[in-house]
Amino acid sequence: METILVYIASIMFKDGSEMYVCLCHGISDKKIMKLTQQHGITDVRGIRQITPLGSMCGKCIRTAKEVIEEAVLATTLKKAS
DSSP states (O other): OOOHHHHHHHHTTTOOOEEEEEEETEEEHHHHHHHHHHHHHHHHHHHHHHTTSSSSEEEEEHHHHHHHHHHHHHHHHHOOO
16 A cells, blocks of 8 residues: 555656655655665665654654655666666
8 A cells, every 4th residue: 555655646746846754854755865866775764864854753754764665666667777
């Protein structure tokens, strides 16, 4: 079910719009994806070493994991083709 939701989210935002994942710190899905691809990050711990993601209320962690998984999958598929 989570995979389907991530896929749907990726379709919904193909128009270039941004979704804020961490409202407390203003961290968007695009920023997480960019950092994931630039630094080879594969988990939330890696993003948290670079940003303050999840350090306030923590409600963003689940969504951040989904965005990271999507970015890792996209990178893997790109390398395979």
